[in-house]
Amino acid sequence: MLFCIDILKDATGPYTFSICDTSSFSEYIRGGIVSQVKVSQKISFKPLLASLAEPEFVVTDFAKCCRPAQLHVGFQALHQFCTLHGRPPRPHNEEDAAEMVTLAQAVNAQALPAVHQDCLDVDLIQKLAYVAAGDLAPMNAFIGGLAAQEVMKACSGKFMPIRQWLYFDALECLPEHRVPFMEDKCLPRQNRYDGQVAVFGSDLQEKLGKQKYFLVGAGAIGCELLKNFAMIGLGCGEGGEITVTDMDTIEKSNLNRQFLFRPWDVTKLKSETAAAAVRDINPHIRVFSHQNRVGPETEHVYDDDFFQNLDGVANALDNVDARLYVDRRCVYYRKPLLESGTLGTKGNVQVVVPFLTESYSSSQDPPEKSIPICTLKNFPNAIEHTLQWARDEFEGLFKQSAENVTSLCIGRDPKFMERTLQLGGTQPLEVLEAIQYSLVLHRPQTWADCVAWAYQHWHTQYSHNIQQLLHSFPPDQFTSSGALFWSGPKRCPHPLTFDTNSPLHLDYVMAAANLFAQTYGLGGSQDCAAVAKLLKSLPVPKFAPKSGIRIHVSEQELQSTSATVDDSHLEELKTSLPTPDKLLGFKMYPIDFEKDDDSNFHMDFIVAASNLRAENYGISPADRHKSKLIAGKIIPAIATTTSAVAGLVCLELYKVVQGHQQLESYKNSFINLALPFFSLSAPLAPAYQQYYDQKWTLWDRFDVQGLQPSGEEMTLQQFLDYFKTEHKLEITMLSQGVSMLYSFFMPATKLKERLDQPMTEIVSCVSKRKLGHHVKSLVFELCCNSESGDDVEVPYVRYIIR
Template structure:
């Protein structure tokens, strides 16, 4: 008999923890669902679950703490951890990023545990989304009357009803570089930890970078149907979130989307791309031109024929297809229908006839290549009219024209639209964007002649649309469904109903409340370990599970990898601390004298401050300059090129990692050349050790006095 375990069990048997209930309850609820539906694999054995690692590393603390009941809501967990630890939970300051399915469950568990319910404690939750009807089945803090309300504020109000003692602050702010004036160094340095409840990898990586920068614990989790995972990141102990690279979604080849679709997923992606191109990207380009954000001289400097692409878009948006009335919008929709579902198919068959054979004698149209057929417009066909009705109203919304939600009137208008007959083009382009088809006819000079200056278009107002799947009134899904099913009809693909189309095109990840309850319970258990400050990595657990298959995998986190320079061991959590502004010469000398390193390159994000590859005269000039002055200069020189590239490639590069600066201030100062406002910079180094070998070294935390 393990007497220590038996003694521990005896001392904690009277206790009860909300996260344990969430874990066991979610498994039990999934089993009930299996019994009712006959779906998935039932649990047909004993299931044991324990979280003994949550208890203090020194078990003697269990027997010495004050576990006396006081008749309050925390007596059950005080019986496990003691009153001192309960007080510690109350003083915690946690940041929950996201108030969706997992966020709601985390807020509930944290409130039940008393996190942020004591003096000085607080939970900050942020989510910029509003509640939609489709959220209600799994985001249990919301009710039907909460639809269209902010998620964060509504969730905070619901939590306050559960535990009125919890101090909770609700924000509707996106986490990202653009909001670093809200979530700055003062904010992060006051936190005890961060719990992610996000639905995209980009935001997760950003939060991981912030937690690494400010040395804060990160509790990461996610679900996909009955699958779920939990990862705990502990400073100076485990690897970061980005150490674990999840497989990315495989994109559909462009040639498949444009010419050879074989599944409804292909036609839906094609329709979604069409929506983005016609109602979001092209209008955004035109709007930037109209408002002066992109001037003609800047467009002409774009590389790789991007200037011609952009001018073709402007010609279409401001000249050829610029409507003045709803009737114009209907006419545009009819011509667009003709081009997409008849002319382009006839063009494809003109060059690849149905009886075409390859050099080996095999038919070209075989395997996954479905031979298409063109459609003939019929206003009596509901699907044909669906497309015209949705496309015309979306076009009207983009141009600020009053919409007409009257199918009969739209039907009458489309009957009066004439379309040009199909004429084969001299050359087929099978992999380029649709606008490229016009490049052969219009030279750059022709385009410049027909595009009017912005000041002559004062009556034109353009508002790009942002795809929103959950608003049934905005006609976004109506357009996607109609376009996809018409495309499917071209290729004899089984059409999809509105529900399936919405799920695929909206990239809705099926989520169920049992999975979210389980991950939030496991996250909350890891939070208890982090709060106690466990130093033994074996006590922390990363988890993966599939409730549908009754598969549970619990492993220890990967320890932070150790590196060495000059016999000094370090991990990704270590950094060099440099206090106060230095010249480049002083900076380089500091590392040579104090760390035995010959620095060969210094950079901040993608901006190079010092490099042995820079011409010697320029290196010598910079040596007497302060680090921030060099960075200012480099950023200012790069700003013009970046401004050209940003509109076409918003993912280009990373900005320097700032500790307290507002990103907008950084952008302004980059353009104006004024003093940088950040108090802390994260710098990267390349360096040689005492033996002259190139070695990896920690980042530099460069603190600048204001």
Template sequence: MDKFNKVFKRSSGKGRAWTRIPEVVQAVEKKFVPLIQPKGAHRPYEVVIVTHLTREIEPIEVNIVPYHGSSVNNNGAGIDENLYSRQLYVLGKEAMARMAASNNLISGLGGLGVEVAKNVILSEVKSVTLQDATTTTWDDLRKEKYSTVVVTETSGVSNLLEIGNWCHDNGVSFILAETKGLFSRIFCDFGPEFSVLDVNGENPVTTLIAGVTKEEQGVVTCLNGSPDAFEDGDFVKFSEVQGMTELNDHDPIQIEVTGPYTFKLKVDTRGMTDYIRGGVVSQVKTVKKLSFKRLEESIAAPEYIIADWGKLEHTETINIAFQALDAFVSQYSRRPRPYNAEDADSFVEIATDLANRMEVRLNVKVARIFSFICSGQVCPMNGLMGGVVAQEVMKSVSRKFHPLFQWMFFDSIECLPFEFDGETGALKSTLDETDFQGSGSRYDGQIAVFGKNFQQSLGDEVVCGCELLKNFAMMGLGGGDKGKIFVTDMDLIERSNLNRQFLFRPKDVGQAKSVCAAQAALEINPGITIEHHVNRVGPETEATYNDDFFENLSGVANALDNVDARIYMDRRCVYYRKPLLESGTLGTKGNTQVVNPNMTESYSSSQDPPEKSIPICTLKNFPNAIEHTLQWARDLFEGIFKQSAENAAQFLSDPRYLERTLKLPGSQPLEILESVKKCLMDDRPKDFQGCVTWARLLWEDSFNNTIQQLLFNFPPDQTTSTGQPFWSGPKRCPKAMTFTTEDDLCVDFVFAGANLRAEMYGIPQVRDRTRVGNMAAAVHVPVFQPRTGMRIALTEVEAQSQFGTLDSDRLEELKTILEDRGLNITPIEFEKDDDSNLHMDFIVAASNARATNYSIELANRLKSKLIAGKIIPAIATTTSVVSGLVCLELIKLVGGETNIEKYKNGFVNLAIPLFGFSEPVAAPKLTYHDTQFTLWDRFEVQGEMTLKEFLDHFKDRHNLKITVLSHDVCIIYSFYMQKEKREERLKLPLVQVVRNVSRRPIEPHVKALVFVLFCTDDDGEYVRVPYVRYVIPPSQLKTNA
């Protein structure tokens, strides 16, 4: 990528630059052509290179085809949902269709311009024109009707103002973006009249209604209120209201929130009929209109968002500094030299004059630092701002999310590993200007900011990470003689990874992520050292990622997608006292956390509350939202195609399976053996017709018989003991469905279910939908008769209690009749992203059929996959921003920063847009006796000793009486232990006690044991103390096996 940047820079201007065009084309093709090439695509994707040469250059057509439709104005009908699924969940089809019709010009292909181009191209737009030249001309702007023009390298204020004015007057969105060292600015002008169709991208709030009053401003009471569910000024619409039906047909109504469960309607309800029951209220998204000022008007008095509330005083100074830079370049025909005091004096003088004229206060220190580093380029800053700018491009053409209005100024000068005078900004270091001069290497941009010594330190780092590899490679991390990057990921590349992860290509689909990412990173920078693994990092791989491995690391960078893995890595980093850079994304939202040994709390120190689970009784009998029916459908899939098949397969292959099953608690043995009997005997199909019969009867039981039984127990007019309708509030009265081949839901369910059943039993499948429908129609279905006295759970407690009944006689019968039938049965693992496997077909059909039972709005396949597949929405821009923020913190760690106030945990939401930063929380300090400690501290114990000697060691040296000693999940010693057992253990070597109690050998890679202590003081009071790391004596290491 660095070569790519340099090629473009060398290609601007006249004369011999013409000879470098083939190299430019080759660089573009190498980096952009392989990005996305969906199968079956037929519309070429244009990347146009515009340069200032004496000869005209034809546009370069590049085979990137992210859009399948024959027309770009088809409301997204041709969007490849598998390729763009994660982005579709963020933007929606309508927004992506508008993006697919957009033509965009990016002027300036330095580090920032390339980052913007990369993200915009990955996002699925119609065309991107890349222009790299000293000056953007009118011909550049008039060649095509552009939707958005992005300028990342300026060539004088007057030219910039002309471009801004032209765009403003011609309906073209204009974005100015620049990074100078660790400083950046962004300006957006989307015209005098710009409509935002969806301000925040959040799903509209929907809730059930408990009541509506008849007043001048009717008060609505919700069933499941949430303090932040609705906001004052929101508009809402109603549906399914019984009684006050006038609300169902009413235009959207504005509300005023009066409490967590109530809000007022800005409409008179006194003339409406009385509210009876039911109803759903939903938030209505409204259009927000914005009027942008042109650059010429805005530059003198900018309206800006605050990027970092901890640096409010920096904002106006950064604005002045960028203008002073233009003036400096105009006067001296060059930028200030890195850390040159004379240039800095001249720069501050210019900035001071500008500040006085604009009547703003100048922070001289910040201005001088700007002069010192503005000639440099920092990869993470380009990645960060490239993501922000690309998101603004997407907003300008999709009208989705609130634009940046209108300026943002950002700096990260706390990354600098030097001290500066608080008043003048003079460098307080033994380094001089020569330490920041480049030598023609790819790292000259960073050296101009941080110096040569820092770059050497960066190269010598040894880190473990994955998704951040692109930035690591461009920064030169692990590029020194002692440096190395370890990357591990057990996942394989899927097509949905291609549009948001730059290192992967279509040819890589199905390959290991870590292998392909490492290879791509080495192409970017062959000078770094990478070792790739395909292991999951967890307890089962501790022989690989052992003491020797972690002790040689400089730090760890996580990019994990589940909390358990994050907690595990966090605990390992705490144990080995290694820095951890934690990050995560969710759509347009992202967060970063820096964990620094002996300084900050760890990732596990604070955790989000667990997700709310859906009550069993709601899933089984009383769903009221599509999320409920999708979870029910997913549970059905897991139960009939995976769990029951696994039980049957284990029964067939494991002679002791029956014995172990009978030892399970409660009714589990009966439930498991009943499912095994069904798989092997009752429901075992002989051919595909048998699979269709099974699926057809399953449909009847799920969507007709069960509903009839429920209505038999609780008729539609049922009332409670208080006289209230039973079917009210969250309980929706269902209706039984009737099977017909004219209903797609019916046929879809049987078609998918029958083929999946055939797959389980190794029976040839039939993928002719019409034929399967005809086969299903011929199945004899017994007439259902509701059963009297059947108990249906109404509450969670009742639902749970139904799992505790065991029929001993039936269990004995099953033990007798089950036998090995010589059958092979294959459990099916749910896979959401393979459209050919019919998994999602079954889920969608089952969920929507159940939703039809309960009059719940159906969900399309895309939404169903999101919920049932528990997909995390993702977009390339957020990944770019978060990766940039993480690497800025990495710079501080490499620089050895010891001031916690210099570190930043980041929180971003590109949709709003919102940027928030806070210093990490310091590691909490605890005390025992007069000794302070944090989570980073522990007792280090060495030497061969018995358990008694170990206990005496803490009593004598630390005045602590150990009452309970544990290792892993085993209690090694406790005061309440039987005396004989306690006395026996006290005499044994500590390592031998661990072996005996755990009943397993200590693995050869284990060099130390961890013990948790429960201690009391002299008064018998409980004392909280650190854990113990006990180094295994050499004599015991030999006997570990």
């Protein structure tokens, strides 16, 4: 029986709704399924002439909410100017700008009340005239992304189209103060940058060419940024350069949105390929490609000299941790950061300017929701749950077990057993049981053994485990509150019966058997008929329910249960494992999941494993494409959003290179092309704190020269005295990273020993690591008291060694 409800009318809460009067139906028991169906809407648009007279505007920046109506008049005047002269107004020409103002005033005088402006913004119309002949690649990228998305909407009928006029301007990119003789600087040079020079003049073009920028990431946004950099001339002049780093290789799934890559580039390094592609776009660009992860492990590469020589950094990353790290480095070296990201039709841009704005780390997005373990193991109710379960199956069966066996048996990790036994909870037991499973209980010798294992594992996962779950929680079981246990999000499962005639069952066995064989270095097979024949000869594994099995019903119950492991059982497991001398020459081969190779059985296994579990729980299955998106954790990036976001980034780049000092000149952006929604707003200023009458923000710090005029390094005592004398601060605790260098409660003997030691010597001693030659400064954190004895918050210390 089907019901159609209006969720806006019938919702009774965030997760509940009523369906209608059901008094004439039998009593509802359980097991109903709700599917969201979006109802199509018919959208009508005014004809062009009617819309010109009575327009509807999409506002992109509420700080300029009156701007669209003014531009509506201005663009009609511009159209008339071009019709009269056969050309746009000359760049920054006062005569043409004055004529444009006159035309705009005439348009405004004749306009209907819906368009007529009581006070026409003459300055805005003049600026429109000044830049009308210009041609900016970032503006083209933004408007082009929007236009392309609108075409897709018209073709597919998906998402809400723009209704009906969208005017976008970034006039704050122009110089903050009027530049004398601007027209002379905007004359064409007969080169590829003439459209940009017409807007900003030749001085900015020269600055752009000299910039040294660091681009972190060469994926979807990274490719678009590099393309824009090449087109605007960033790093294309004398002394300029762009360094791009990305450790990834190109995958087939990248090609639909990373347009610097071609099919023949698959498996090549992203950074190298992208750098070569932009050299073809602009041979003058000086771009250097690296394959390094940007993190603590590469600080010897991206060291003080590297960052201090930069003019700015652009992030094109796909994870928060890396973004936070790069942000911290930019704050430390006081470099501008252009941050951006996309998710489907959604995109954001944040500009970070030293001393002017807050940093990326100053605010946080809510954490991503993870699927509870209990839901994954026993109570899935959505295809996302079964796909995640299938991915975990893949990792456990074909990667983790093989890695553990390799570490134990061939001595790759001599302390493997010792470290395993020190793990918390039931982890030692789980690891050793998995090794016993791989080496003793289910070690195959032939392909037929692999097929038999896959057949047995199918019954374990899709029949026996489900029967055990129903044995513990029967379908008609009630909770202590009198409600049915299997109700709400808990879907009552049913065991499956293996059928060799079922393509899904056979797909699972084929994929599982081939992957299992690969981990042992055995040959596989793609002969489905032979496998089906072999399966018919195997006995059906019998199920016997186990008693005393504890199944956790909720995350709270799982976390509150303190699992203990019997040491004697662990010892028994250890003795059951073959000794290394009995495994000479034996090797297992861990498999890394690869979603894009259709011949490797990886996605075959994921799709079959997930859909079989979905069948267990009555969940609608997913096809291969949807399964790949979810299981492969592919962020649904699309070229339209990427183009628009990269354009917005480079508009902010113009401001950073010019050195704009007004906070309102910069714009953080949040867009959703599907709705459509656009929100551009000024970034937030950094929060400040204060000690005595000294205000400070995250951009401030104490710079302390470690070397004294005598040539000797500052001791701890001298460091403490320096802050007491120069800043009237008494240091109560001093740390470097996780190392505590000094505290007021330190034992007197240790304190006396440290006071006369040089600072770097104390750091090396406490951290138990020698400082590398690339380290030119250290960061110290302080806890201080004022002269009155009160705790005060103070900036960190940059202790300069060399």
